[in-house]
Amino acid sequence: MYKWFVTTSLGVEDISGGEIASIANCNPVIDIGKVFFEGGLDVMYRVNYGARTINKLYLLLARDRFKDLNDIYKVAKAIDYTPILRPDKTFAVRCERIGEHPYTSIDIARAVGQAIIDSYMDSKGVRLRVNLDEPDVEIGVFVRFDEVLIGVNTTGYSLHRRKYRVYNHPVALKPTLASVMLRVGGYRGQPLLDPLCGGGTIPIEASHLARKYPIYMFRREYLFTKLPLYDPDLDSRVKEELLNAVNNDVYEIYCMDISATHLRGAMDNAKSAKVIDTITFLLRDAARRDNYRDIEAELIVTNPPYGMRSHSLKKIESFYRSVLTALRDSYCGREMVLITA
Ligand SMILES: C[S@@+](CC[C@H](N)C(=O)[O-])C[C@H]1O[C@@H](n2cnc3c(N)ncnc32)[C@H](O)[C@@H]1O
Structure with missing residues (x-):
């Protein structure tokens, strides 16, 4: 031990x-x-x-x-x-x-x-x-x-660097925190919506979770390979076990943003992360209730804009009110996890 x-x-x-x-x-x-x-x-x-x-x-x-x-x-x-x-x-x-x-x-x-x-x-x-x-x-x-x-x-640089990102959103969430939010929301592959998805961190993390993609599929460098206690056979056995658990099923994961640039970035990231085929990308305004009519989400996990950098306090208050009202009216009784910092 x-x-x-x-x-x-x-x-x-x-x-x-x-x-x-x-x-x-x-x-x-x-x-x-x-x-x-x-x-x-x-x-x-x-x-x-x-x-x-x-x-x-x-x-x-x-x-x-x-x-x-x-x-x-x-x-x-x-x-x-x-x-x-x-x-x-x-x-x-x-x-x-x-x-x-x-x-x-x-x-x-x-x-x-x-x-x-x-x-x-x-x-x-x-x-x-x-x-x-x-x-x-x-x-x-x-x-x-x-x-x-x-x-x-044993790791080297932090595991939050998953190494699939090709588009860097200016306020991208750490994938580790996206995963925490998905665990808090009890994500198990049910229909999921991120209405303010930016570079797509939450939908991509959800896809990797649902498909059981191990982190080493994208991130290859680990410091443990330099340790005398490194055992390549045991390493291969664990890798094989994890790869056997992978599925490539299609899950209902919706990724919405009002910015075409960020949405395109999210698509590029999802392509690089090998999950473009399980995410639906929508260029829409999250503050409008009509925009949720065709999305049957059971769990909402999102990271809204925050702070004073892009919005005044008054504007951000009314923005939060309109987005949260539209979500409540559309998904009353469903779970939502959000992080605002
Ligand atoms: C904090 S960022 C999300 C970052 C994302 N979690 C990531 O890791 O890349 C918030 C996003 O909300 C988007 N946004 C702002 N207002 C919006 C609206 N009315 N409808 C949809 N998206 C909006 C912004 O374009 C921005 O990409």
Whole structure:
């Protein structure tokens, strides 16, 4: 059994906890911006390929209390790095810090980096090389008040970068948040509408969910391939299992926007994401009730325009009133999930 934790956007930890519980068949422990759990090595592939609401998966190396920088050095030095770092591989330490400390995140990263070099020198007699730009192995250090957490980043860059986007909407939602919203709404492939779809993030995420497309279909780079514990056979077996579950059924998913540019962008994104055949694109005004007459939606998940950038407060109030009234009149009794930031 290994100890793992994932990082999430703030406020969605319980949703990610539910997702992790079903993927890793475990009892996760929810924390702020993180979810902790235990599981075998297969979890590394399952979570990285299948978890749609999380940012990164870390292998937990140490979790402890500390008083000063020297304590952090000692916690890091006590770890055995030989199972995660080969002598010829480079590493980098990235630190995130919350709370007031008389030292910076850079000081902490430097202390942990030195501890890793010293620990490896003691056990293998080799001085590891640091590469801050493109390390083979990335060690994450999370300091929160008097707690330090050290882990190995198995993911690399955040999983919210799905790598299918060819059109970047100016205020595109993170796909991870789109997935959180779909889980909140209990999406299971029922007819779905995003009346303010922009670049199509929510409809595309819904299509991938319904069709069970694993994330690695589009995003190929993962840091775990550089770890000594990487097992290519297990990786292939998990990939095959996930691919066997894929379906290419057609779902009723409606994507509406008033802007032809954004709608065309959404179509380009859907094409790149291999789901253009299951989404209906509609160039329509979401504030007009007539525009919903031919759409039988059971769930509405959407991300309306927000903030002062494009609308004055008065205009945005009347815009929300007209869109929400049109939706209520058309879909009374149905579920709706919306995010306005
Ligand atoms: C916050 S953005 C949605 C971004 C989208 N979730 C994404 O990830 O790309 C809101 C969208 O609402 C659209 N919109 C604004 N007023 C509209 C209206 N009356 N009817 C339909 N769409 C509208 C805008 O063109 C914009 O693309």
